[in-house]
Amino acid sequence: RTTRGDDIDAACGQLAGQVQDRTRRAERHRRKAEETQIIRVM
Known part of the structure; x- marks a missing residue:
């Protein structure tokens, strides 16, 4: 049985990873x- 703290840490890591991916996509766009x-100006 895992402690609640471990579950929360795992969730935070997943959210942080998703946010980083979104910012990279924004940079590409x-x-x-x-x-x-x-190109349009030229």
Whole structure:
């Protein structure tokens, strides 16, 4: 039987991983958006 603390730590780790993935996706979209804006101006 595991303690509640271990369960909470595991949940926090999963949430942190998901948040990091989302920020990386946002960076990719920002880069693509910036590139397309530059092409449009030219």
